[in-house]
Amino acid sequence: MMRELTYYVAVSIDGFIAGPDGEFDRFLFEGDHAADIGKKYQGTAPTVLAEGAGFPIDGGPFDTVLMGWNTYAVGLPELPNPYRHLRQIVFTREHDAPEGSDDVEFTDRDPVEVVRELKAEEGKGIWLCGGGALASVVRDEIDRLALKRNPILFGDGIPLFEGRDYAPAAFRPTGITPYESGVVLAEYVRV
Structure with a gap:
């Protein structure tokens, strides 16, 4: 069985993964949704933050994370x-690896080719962490969407998928879980 690429990300109800200046501090990180989603998607918090909070990092659904430079640079x-x-794989054509990033792979290769190679390898799932530009490039390779829809409107910013010049793709919901905090975990699989 091939590995799957899951785009797991927080998003506003108007479809933005960050505000106009790249800000994401309006997303809800605390509330009744946090523990439940954190358990389901264990290992998706940065290592040092997870360790500091006592969250487990092993045993989650992913063993690989993909990011565009802007997501990584946060x-x-x-x-x-x-x-x-x-x-960790970061896609960039313009930036060099910063000091202390020895365990991070930086590449200027075609993201679609890289994703297809990763899918053919043995392992757990592949997590597309962001951002919207990278998601647009690999959109036809995305097998699952896991959207933490937050009860906010940005009005403008970084969209879930950058640009609108792509063919429609159908996804079937596999779970819609609303929380008292207002966050809704919406999960989909490609049809």
Whole structure:
């Protein structure tokens, strides 16, 4: 069985994964949704933050995380190796590896080719962490969506998928879980 690529990300109800200036601090990180979603998607918190909070990092659904440069750079300079418990691949054509990022793979290769190679390898799932530009490039390779829909409107910002020049794709819901916090975990699989 081939590995699956899951786009697991927080998103506003108007479809943005970050605000106009790349901010994401309006997303709800605490509430009744946090423990439940954290358990289901164990290992998706940065290693040092998970360890500091006592969250387990092993046993989750993913062993590989993919990021565009802007998503990766959110943690710099403090977290140059954010998910050291996972294989980390950052797609960039313009940036060099920062100091302390020894366990991170930086590549300027075609993301679609890389994803197809990863899918053919043995292992757990592949997590597309962000962002919207990378998601647009690999959209036809995404097998699952796991969207933490937050009860906020950004009005503008970084969309879930950048651009709108792609063919429609059908996904079937596999779970819709609303929480008192207002967050809704919406999970889908490609039809």
